[in-house]
Amino acid sequence: MWFFLAFRNLFRNIRRTIAILCTVALGAGALLAFDGFIRGVLDQYREDTIHSHYGYGQINTKGYRDKVFSSPTKHWINDGEDLKNYLKQVPGVEKVFPRANFSAILKHGKITVSGSGQGIEADNEADFFYSLNVEEGEPLRNEPNGILLGKGLANSLDVHPGDNVTVIATSTKGVIKKDEFVVTGIFHTGAVDFDSRDMRHAHHNNTQFIQFNLKSTFSFPLKKPTRFVGVYYR
Secondary structure (H helix, E strand, O other), X not given: OHHHHHHHHOOOOHHHHXXXXXXXXXXXXXXXXXXXXXXXXXXXXXXXXXXXXXXXXXXXXXXXXXXXXXXXXHHOEOOHHXXXXXXXXXXXXXXXXXEEEXXXXXXXXXXXXXXXXXXXXXXXXXXXXXXXEEEEEOOOOOOXXXXXXXXXXXXXXXXXXXXXXXXXXXXXXXXXXXXXXXXXXXXXXXXXXXXXXXEEEEOOOOOOOOOOOOEOEEEEOEOXXXXXXXXXXX
């Protein structure tokens, strides 16, 4: 009975009923549009993070991320080639990106700033990490002494593609070393903190800083992320 009375009441004032329906529809539409906008922003942020920083996953030695070590290189992955070959056989893993992270001091002329770097297989990573928007110069490829700088870091050093930069860092053997690099490109990701400190150089073989067989992290892309199960390696 109550439902019947409520239904009849809808037609007592048609204009009021239409106004209420329009208000509800407009509110529901606004909520759906806002939800779509937020989802789009989060999806884009996720994709930018994947394709500029980490890939779809990272592998470290057990406990490496749990605390700060006085000698972090002693806790790096020392069987990098074996792990790399193993990951290539895991279903769903498309490529493998070995990386060696290090902190360093960069010098250009009379300007000295600190930064954090990654020794990478540049030619292997270039196509996947496309969210590193290179706005000056070229992406890092096979240049043996090339270095790619974040925009904030490059601005602090006042350098441009083709300029020389001296990098001073502690090697994996605990000795302070320096090396000369040529800026191949300058990138920005939109993350100010990251762009103000990050640099990447091609790591083909033993350098002044890093032994070839040592890797701090392995990143990897996936063919179909939703179907990836996991990785177990001992």
